[in-house]
Amino acid sequence: MRPAHFTKAVKCAGLIPRSLLFNISAFPADIKSMDSSRKIGNIVYHEETHFFSLIFFIILAFIMAAALLLQVQGMGSALPLIIAALALPLLFGRMLITVDGRTLRISFGYLNLIKKEIPLADIREARVVEYRPVRQFGGWGIRTGTFEGKRTGCYSMRGSRGVLISLAHDIGICLIKTNRVIVERVSPEKLKASLKI
Numbered sequence: 001m002r003p004a005h006f007t008k009a010v011k012c013a014g015l016i017p018r019s020l021l022f023n024i025s026a027f028p029a030d031i032k033s034m035d036s037s038r039k040i041g042n043i044v045y046h047e048e049t050h051f052f053s054l055i056f057f058i059i060l061a062f063i064m065a066a067a068l069l070l071q072v073q074g075m076g077s078a079l080p081l082i083i084a085a086l087a088l089p090l091l092f093g094r095m096l097i098t099v100d101g102r103t104l105r106i107s108f109g110y111l112n113l114i115k116k117e118i119p120l121a122d123i124r125e126a127r128v129v130e131y132r133p134v135r136q137f138g139g140w141g142i143r144t145g146t147f148e149g150k151r152t153g154c155y156s157m158r159g160s161r162g163v164l165i166s167l168a169h170d171i172g173i174c175l176i177k178t179n180r181v182i183v184e185r186v187s188p189e190k191l192k193a194s195l196k197i
Contacts, residue, residue, distance in 0.1 A: 045099035045194030047185055049157045051092070060085050092141065095157045097183060099194040104165075106155050106183060108142065116155070118171065118181070125166040126197040128188045133160060140184075144176045151176065156184030163188045163195070 067081030091109040098105045104123070107115035129147075131137070133156055137145035140156045147154075147164070153173030156162065162184035170177040185191045 042100040043098050044101070045097070045191060047097045047187065047191070049095045049186065051094070051157050056089075060088065095155065097185065097191065099191070104183075104195065108155075114142070116171070116173075118165070118167070120195060120197075122168045123165055123195060123197055124168055126163050126192050126195045128161065128192055129164045129182065130161050131182060133184075142174060144174045144178065147180070147182065150180055151178045152180040152182060153178050154182040154184065156182070159184045159186065161185070161188050163192045165195075 063081055063085040067078035067085070070081070071078035089109075090111055091114060094108065094110055096105075096107045096112075099120070102120055104118040104120060105115065106118075131147055131154070133140050133143075133154070136147055136152075137143035137154045137156075140158050143154045143156070145152060145154065152164070153171075153176070154162075162182045165181045165183065167179040167181070170179045171181070173181065183191065
């Protein structure tokens with residue numbers, strides 16, 4: 001349930017575009033996902049997950065307040081902290097997964113600066129798995145850890161189900177080379193089916 005006063009405050013302040021306001025929710029964080037398995041052009045799978053929650057905005061507000069307090073007390077410039085607080089949602093506020101006839105694409109943020117492309121021809125196996133993001137990978141985001149006793153990469157927003165993809169060769173994830181990647185999804189079965197493995 002969305003707190004009405006919080007939504008009005010965000011609208012008035014113009015902090016985020018109106019199109020994203022439907023993604024604001026109370027704690028615990030709620031992920032709104034737009035899933036489409038229908039064919040759109042060359043794309044056979046598209047799922048977009050946004051991570052905007054009340055806690056997320058509280059953390060950003062805390063960073064901004066701390067930055068301004070430092071500025072007022074003459075202990076440093078607030079600009080680096082304010083830039084970091086604004087860059088966080090732009091770089092990590094969304095995870096987009098698309099599959100066309102040849103490539104699985106994973107991208108983070110609204111600027112699409114953080115992305116990975118995996119040719120479907122390189123995928124040897126894909127299966128739906130449950131994993132423990134904090135215990136096995138140290139949290140959500142772009143991570144590496146150990147899954148089923150092997151070094152594995154993980155792309156996730158917030159969840160514990162995904163598709164484990166085994167590749168023909170190693171790829172780089174967080175400066176680590178691995179041939180196993182978990183892609184967390186709200187509907188991992190649909191992603192697996194779109195890979196046609």
